[in-house]
Amino acid sequence: MKKIWMGFLFAFVLPIVVVLAWWGIFRHASIRETTSAPIHFAWVEFHGDLADLPDAQDKFRRVLLDAHIAPGNPVVVLLSDPRHTAKNRQHAEAGYEISPQAKLPPAIQVSDIPARKVLRSEVRASVLLAPSIAYQGLFDYLQSSGRSFKLPTVEVYTPGNSINEMGTLTVDMAD
Numbered sequence: 001m002k003k004i005w006m007g008f009l010f011a012f013v014l015p016i017v018v019v020l021a022w023w024g025i026f027r028h029a030s031i032r033e034t035t036s037a038p039i040h041f042a043w044v045e046f047h048g049d050l051a052d053l054p055d056a057q058d059k060f061r062r063v064l065l066d067a068h069i070a071p072g073n074p075v076v077v078l079l080s081d082p083r084h085t086a087k088n089r090q091h092a093e094a095g096y097e098i099s100p101q102a103k104l105p106p107a108i109q110v111s112d113i114p115a116r117k118v119l120r121s122e123v124r125a126s127v128l129l130a131p132s133i134a135y136q137g138l139f140d141y142l143q144s145s146g147r148s149f150k151l152p153t154v155e156v157y158t159p160g161n162s163i164n165e166m167g168t169l170t171v172d173m174a175d
Helices: 002-023 050-066 130-144
Strands: 030-035 039-047 074-078 091-097 109-113 117-124 153-158 168-174
Touching: 030 130, 039 050, 039 074, 050 074, 050 091, 091 109, 117 130, 130 153, 130 168
Parallel strands: none
Antiparallel strands: 030 117, 039 091, 039 109, 074 091, 074 153, 117 168, 153 168
């Protein structure tokens, strides 16, 4: 019986734990006060369940590519708190950093977020796990310091340098 359990652990459980660790599930967010860099980004308005946001962002990426605009890092400006907003009423601006010199069709919305003082939550993890880790770290920090969560927040996901490296999500909340 002991051999069966050992085989099960090595064949199924250990690979799952290794993959989850690689994706960053055991990581913690680092929190610091800093000054953000300015961001120039093209975006599309999103209403609905934030779980559907990656699909909407991917469709918008194809719009940018069809317009011959090179999308940079993904950017999300979170405008509603998913803890207190019904899933079908959640609101965000989802897009990509773009070059300030990019020639945009009139239908594409562009915004600039200036440099500003922020409370930054940062985590290196997969794009699927990073938001929950980053926001939980931010909420814990705010609670321990007697401060409250403020919207909007600005999320920028910087992909890793290789297929084997997870990217880094930064969540900036105005300070």
